[in-house]
Amino acid sequence: MKGIWKMIMIVSLGLLLAACSEEEFAQYSPDQIVAKAVEDRSDVKGFYMNMGFEVYKGEEKIEDSMIEQWTDKENNRSKVITESANGEKSMSVNDGKEIIHYSSLQGEAFTMDADEINDGAIGQTTEREKLEEALKQIRETHNIEVVGNEEISGFDTYHIKATPKDDGMLRGEEEYWIAKDNWFVIKSVSKSNDLTIEYTVTVLEINPSFDETTFTIELPEGVEAKTFEEMDPTEEATLAELVEIYGQPILTSKEYDLAKIEKFYMENFDRTEADQEFWQDDYQQFTLSSFESPDEALAVDLDGQEEINVRGVKAIYMDDVIQNLVWDEEGIRYSLLSMNAELTKEDLIKIAENLEFVEK
Template identity: 30%
Template structure:
């Protein structure tokens, strides 16, 4: 599901695109990095509305991506991205009730009216700012470089240097509007990937007619209901194995390890697979979650993440990653992908790898 969504949105909504960092500064006042962050975390008196144009450069793409963005005070959003040709165009519209994502190259549109999906796909500037600051607050050293003008507006230049080379988010640079704490330019490094976004035009306090957030899909567009592409239901471990279509491994319950619930996600569309998620608890406290699905026949080589290390799990080569509170084990065995997310900080990788030796097979 997320592969489909990310492809449609490009990195326009995953990057640092539409931050509005919510506070007001006084003219001529110079802030320390700590003060900038504190101001960024304050509540907005009212949401920002704006029309903006930006250029996005990525190391993985040969051509730049051009972006246009409309955002109203009542939460409606429209984002257009275009590559080197008109066919490389994506349009995402959130009209407050429905989100529609259209990709010109495939003539496909994905539609959802799920409230949780709406919030995920169009987070507010405040929410985006909080996410970034939480992610780099403890792992980076932040300083202020010389002030600059971006899109004709005065901006503070924040430089965030990663304290550890293996951090999930590498060095970051942000150029923050002095008036309203909007990020006018950002450079984000993650592993070998670098994303640079710079606003070339921005007009604040804009009012838009309702038709701005209406998307007219071309004739012949293949419209897919995102809400119908994945259904979740609780199942037994036997039903899980039958649904996957192959024998599966799981951790049996004992006095210290209980199954909270077993859920099955039946995902349609491009992924077209069944995923099983088993939540484990200890004394009613979340411990870890085991996710598994039948290995796809044609797999693309995944990009190695910073901090990822090879380990042996059940006599098979797997990987572990521990990054800023995120701890995960992964391996493939007999045509099934297994992923364990450790939710309890008191549980170590070594313990879980040892437990894995006693996993039981369900056919």
């Protein structure tokens, strides 16, 4: 008899614990959890965050970086430092008055007034803001469910999963782990085609103390920050100059008004790129870019890309955020970029087919 009562007590305790767990689990709906994660909280004056960032193509890790982020919301100050596993480093700081950005890949730094640009430009969008924006978007495009409660990096989190509502969407399945006590995203995993992107917060301090050195960066020896205007590499050019640069005739359009041509030398790739800007009826219609064809052949790599045939050669048509048509012809890679939302895929193909070679 004692054994039976002991068994009943164990089962009853298990049901009680399960009921408590279900009550906690059901405290917030999936949409409420996302709403909490993206709401602007007045009690968060600032934060410091350290996180890992990894990108996989299939099973192969193609990017591995550590990101440090300081944000002072009260004084509109921020700093982001990113360092990859191969040693590449970028730093961006906004002290409320001036923005300085440095990249070891370019070996250069530039500066501009903070009030001259929109938030999010030149590396000023913080990783938390990117995650918040991603969460806002999936509320419209994905079905969201709560998977469970898990501990990540010492934080108790709600684990939610977002599945695309429609097949063929650019953004695939996504998962988020959101801290219960402060509603920060502690971890995220997003999948698109064969790419997987993963963020994991390892250190998080909310409302930390900032001193006079926090929102500064120390540039490497020999690097001096220049103004953005000083670093602008573009120069006006003519078709004849492009023919001379490439050593061959160049494609252009005679059906639209050629407003201007700009060229710029890409030191890292040792090549000159050029943009021809075309207008019609007082509106810019498209830009035709060109540079010497790289060794890498054209290939469909992402959703939203389609392989088609243009001018007798293989081309890639893209229609994700903006329409673009890319192909290689006579050793030159051309990119036809739509600047008019009313242009269709067929319009771009027609424009490309009607381009003509010129020698001057």
